[in-house]
Amino acid sequence: MLAPKKRDHLLARRQLYLNYGALSLATKLNLAGHDTVLVHGEHRSPTEILETLRAADKFPSKYPLMLSIPSYYALPWAREFCKLAKSAYPDSKIVVGGRWVVGPDPEWFQTMVPEADQVVLGLGEPIIESLLTSDASVHQRSIAPTPSYTLDHLLVEGHAAYQPSIEASRGCGMGCQFCEERDIPLERLRPPEAIARSMALVQEQYGGSEIHPYMQASLFAPNRSWADRLAEETAKQGRLGINWRTETRVDTLRPGAVASLASAGLKVVDLGLETASPTQILAMNKSKRPDQYLKSASELLSSCRDNGVMVKVNVLLYAGETEQTLAETRAWLDNHAESIRGVSVGPVIAYGPPRTAGILLDEWAEHGARPVDPRSAFESGITTMHLSRDFDAASAERISLELSRRYMDADAYFDLKGFSYYPRGYTRAQFDQDTHSSDPVTLPFEIAPRTAA
Template sequence: MKKSDVVVFVSAGMLSPKKRDHVLARRQLYLNYGALSLATILDATGLKTLLFHGEHEQPSVALRMLIESGSLPSRFPVMVSIPSFYALPWASAFCQLLRTAFPSSKIIVGGRWVVGPDPEWLQKKLPAADLLVPGLGEPLIQRLVNGVDDVRRLSAPTPDQVLNHRLVFDHERYQPSVEASRGCGMGCAFCEERDIRLEKLRSPDQIACAIAAVSSQYNGGQIRPYLQSSMFLPSERWASALANSVSELGLNVHWRTETRVDALRPETIPYLAKAGMRVLDLGLETASPQQIVSMHKSSDPERYLRRASLLLRACRESGVATKVNVLLYAGETSKTLDETRTFLDEHIDSIAGVSVGPVVAYGPPKIADALLEEWAKSGATPVDSNSAAETGISQLHLSREIDQAEAESASLELSRRYMDASSYFQLKSFSYYARDYTRKDFDNDVRASPSSRLPFRTDMDLTRD
């Protein structure tokens, strides 16, 4: 069988959504910008590359589509990226199907958060994989493609490149990404980047030029990029310079990013709004002083919440929609939940929506056991003591007062308190729905989904009230 000259990257999909499975949940698209970075590097060397996202298609469908496109089989290794532990079952099934269809194909698996914690554990979950690559792939990718199986971790700066979204299969469906910085290092107990140092933010000129270059990849169509940064932390001077750079280039592109509520200074918000920022994801996580300290978010909860208030109000005044992330944490009680709810109520006019969910321990026992042991001191226990070894995903009973079922119920109640269908659609359509997904499509999917599992109020809810 003739083999193609295409280096195929496959971003593993999910057999079911990570929170609640229904029609609407399956509409979300997640651009794997890490895998796209690798594809872009190879493309710049003259190699043909393709990034295919598994989304919520069955692995067999994904494989068939790649064969029909002429990309598989390939004379190069097939690169499978696993963005989260929720994607592991899909990746395992895909690799096995690929091995059966093309026994001579080499399968290389990456995904820093999934491969890194315990490669030996992961290899047992992926018997069809030939090589697992922990850590970042940029320093290694050219050697791997050329058949050198050396996965020693090499230090290398973040590539100064604009992601080539045209390398993505059916790329016009996806909202693009612009990488602003990497790392965080703020030490939050639940975060995978708690010990990874925050890198220097790219310059305002670099960001503006990247936005302009990405816009050209979509032939002038409207885009809403996500500025990828675990903690977006520009100074007022940087934000002002970005606004000037965007103006000089004549850009009219609205974008979204994320940060901590106590890190970004309110003074930067007007400049960022002028530069095109329209949605800001804020990691509040909790407004309970007890839980703020338990999460290692801050040793000074009063200061933390005061800064959160100032930032939320600054966003409202500049017309920036805020989506607030809330994490129900180990030791959660009705009292701590009430404290968070009260804070959100007090700032309801500054909140466009919320994302709420209970904390989960990710990783095999080598990683998860230390977290679970720490959280046990607050009264949290795993729902299934074998889940870390079996899936790398350990769900929790948060406390004696709030078990898993009650945590799920509280998450939905809190989400619906601050979001209706319109606000939810506005936020999701900005960066997570396909670019051609309309409000009519959304309404049809809402009607086809059980309202009791949706994280926002619907017309049916209002009728019942």
Template sequence: MLDNPPNLLRLSASVDAFKTNKRHCFPSKAAVRGSLLEMRRSNTVAFVSAGMLSPKKRDHMLARRQLYLNYGALSLATILNDQGFKTLLVHGEHREPSELLDALVQDGTLPSSLPVMLSIPSFYALGWAQRFCKLVRLADPCAKIIVGGRWVVGPDPGWLRKKLPEADLLIPGLAEPVITSLLTATPIVRRLSAPTPQFVLNHRLVSGFERYQPSIEASRGCGMGCSFCEERDIPLEKLLPAEQIAAALAMIAGQYGTSDVRPYLQSSMFAPNLNWSTCLVSAVRSHGLEIKWRTESRVDALTPETIACLAEAGMKVLDLGLETASPTQILSMRKSAHPDRYLHRASKLLKACGQNGVAAKVNVLLYAGETAKTLTETRSFLDEHNEHIAGVSVGPVVAYGPPKTANILLHEWSGSGCVAVDSRSTDETGITHVHLSREMDAESAELASLDMSRRYMNANAYYRLKSFSYYPRDYTRHDFDRDVDASDKSRLPFRQ
């Protein structure tokens, strides 16, 4: 804690002024700066994962309970911590930015002599980040604010600069190679790539880490060319060795002091072969581990034999990017040039999950050009495999990014009769909702998404999947039922 509570309270009061004065008549910068000069600055590098002012899909109590560990920011915090710097990662979640800033001031993390590292994990977090930057600059005009988040900063740093004028630096690529330089007078801000980290994330650097399920970054990239994917042109890296994954699982259990954790093996396309999977079984056994974990992959990237091995190694939930079962839409998405082969492999994989006790959560994307016919094709496939599906996540496609990148997608989609709901939103927020086709507008697509979600998922299935990875580790079924009662049932993606 800081040694001078009165000054600390003055800083907190300046933040309160931002919250309560709707005319934005702030204290003068000179007054705030005067109080700060009297304060002792910490030597902590504060990493802040921008939260969301409202959930990205449907706003209800259950959505606001979800936690998303920012493992990219934690990777950077871990690097600096290993170099001797004191680091802390805090998540905005669905808290007000002012609440989070108050907490950082009260515990002495801010003000700091080192930069505030703000990570923006998605465009849905941009509004929160804008408020937070304004508050930090108001409370501490001397603060250095460095903003990262490859998917938000990378597409057009010039556009983002206009959205975040308070930021001192924008880092457009992966920051592992440059993170130490960002603490110096000569920071490196070039766009760089970085291989999958070889170290285990230090989850104890996360404020309230016990609430979050841990992550292991298993590989980066994908490169499969799907039209809607951010990583369509980024080559898939080789998976970390199976022994290294098992050792990471053991280290995470040590960090949490329990094997009752549910790590997420982060990989845009988890695609191990049978030999790697067999090695993982042996490595897990040699470490004496009984940890259940989750990952994601394509429906055509794993074989039934591999699924059996991975289940034996602890894989309990698999997020599968089916996206569609319509041959027309498979081709439009560029998921595969051979829809029949794609769906045949998807069928075999889903059945293998069911036979090996792996909960398959299927992702479905209502895409540009969607019609009642294409939707029926997807629904028929899911009906046929219903007994092997643990749940679904369904939603209409959205064009993410500033005009520089989003307009390319929107132009491509326009050939299918797809148009923006509000063309101004592209520049204003980087999030462009669309009418999918002349037959299916945005409202119809949302209703169809909810209908399909409820068709394959009840409350029990929804809770099991969400509590495995995304709800706080101490979030009970009683908590869930209470939140269901407090939610608008029309927004919930499951049947009662």
């Protein structure tokens, strides 16, 4: 990306996000015998990345240059990169995927990136080899189950800096109004035996050094039996030293499974609470029973605390947010603060071109929200919102930072970010130096002396 997704400061620019979807495609090509490399743009310029490919003799090539755009925030970078590539080598073929960006409206996307020779609307595994020789301009939406193979992180340029990923399942289908996967059915989790083997293989890829894999699953929902089996399998393979992270909803991960998951290495959970206001729970379609939803959240937080699992709670300021609904969420978080390591807060944003964003914008208008710029959906695919009469876009951003700082200091922020997103080997001393070099107004944590060990 040209700039970080939320707030642009030095700490945000340090973060590395492994594109595990692109790595799945690279791994499949490599297993089929093709010489493959995956290069992340990070916050490097498109010119620098193009020069990196040329210096490594990877571009130009008789094979297509395949570009993954995982977010609308990456679209400006991708547009500039494709222009540069075509300008330098007009005969090069560029294939572009990234189902969240390409799929909703391929005609709109092609006006945004006209240099793309081919666009892929869905998941790429079923057709990835055919893309090496195909001439079709648009490849229709396809689906693919969770791959059975282990991602080959050695294919990633500079892989040692990235924390690895292990894909556990795909899909969600829970129907939350703001979520891209609301209608994609949830798959079964891969068998615990397969997960444990992948952990062992990935650690071998990293030369046996310490790793903190992210268990990738849009909805991580293991039952007690699955969790018990994972603990058994990781113990058999001696993998109790591997600590890992995942994300889930407050009402799908059962508290009774947490002890076994912690024994199997679970150390951090990104928990999608989103709100503790009954009004907003209903508005988001998170649950038809807000009381039960919040009870489940309380029980899960307690279980994580008791089993030494750090919890980062995700909070979403939603359309129609008021002082009262915010106060309800704040009070609930206050009551559970001892079980929370950190909080990530942000206002809701409509992603997508007019064809898809318009559906959300119409619904949010019924709650009193309106776009900051009605042209944004067409121009960028990112529509920021005035949430209500109580919170315009500026005040929603201010409240987001205030709420994050209320529950998160520098220690907690480093623990959470350092576990998964900062380069492996990034030290607390480097973090402190980068914090000192950043504008404190932009930071989502309270700057305070480190706590005693």
